[in-house]
Amino acid sequence: xxxxxxxxxxxxxASTKPRFVIVVSDVPEYVxxxxxxxxxxxxxxxxxxxxxxxxxxxxxxxxxVPNGLTWRLPASIASAIPPPTDVQAFCxxxxxxxxxxxxxxxxxxxxxxxxxxxxxxxxSPRTF
Numbered sequence: 001x002x003x004x005x006x007x008x009x010x011x012x013x014a015s016t017k018p019r020f021v022i023v024v025s026d027v028p029e030y031v032x033x034x035x036x037x038x039x040x041x042x043x044x045x046x047x048x049x050x051x052x053x054x055x056x057x058x059x060x061x062x063x064x065v066p067n068g069l070t071w072r073l074p075a076s077i078a079s080a081i082p083p084p085t086d087v088q089a090f091c092x093x094x095x096x097x098x099x100x101x102x103x104x105x106x107x108x109x110x111x112x113x114x115x116x117x118x119x120x121x122x123x124s125p126r127t128f
Contacts (some may be wrong), residue, residue, distance in 0.1 A: 012018075017039065018036045019038075019039065020035065021037070021043075021046050023050055023051060023054035024105040026074075030034060032057055033057060034055035044086075044087075044118075045084075047083060047084055048084055048087050055071070058074075059071050071097060073094065076098070077097070077098045078099045079101055
């Protein structure tokens with residue numbers, strides 16, 4: 001799990017500074033889930049919801065099980081941000097260890113590489 005800041009440029013040069021929480025898989029690396037939120041939103045709730053989205057996305061249809069679904073949970077979670085205590089308890093109940101991320105995901109490093117601003121600027125679409 002990673003948390004990023006961004007600047008979104010709107011109409012008439014108005015801009016907002018939302019934050020993003022991103023859950024990235026390790027191998028192969030791709031974004032499992034993300035959420036955009038404003039600074040006044042409770043970050044712990046956003047982190048929990050983003051992780052929930054990532055885990056729910058791992059459901060797969062399976063004809064040979066009674067409920068028709070299986071979940072492929074990861075062996076562990078590496079997080080660059082401290083997860084809330086309720087998320088830690090939930091992961092512990094699933095026997096899903098949370099580790100401190102020791103390196104950035106390549107996707108995140110690419111966003112912050114030379115040629116990219118540290119806070120990516122995203123232009124919002126015009127309304128007509």
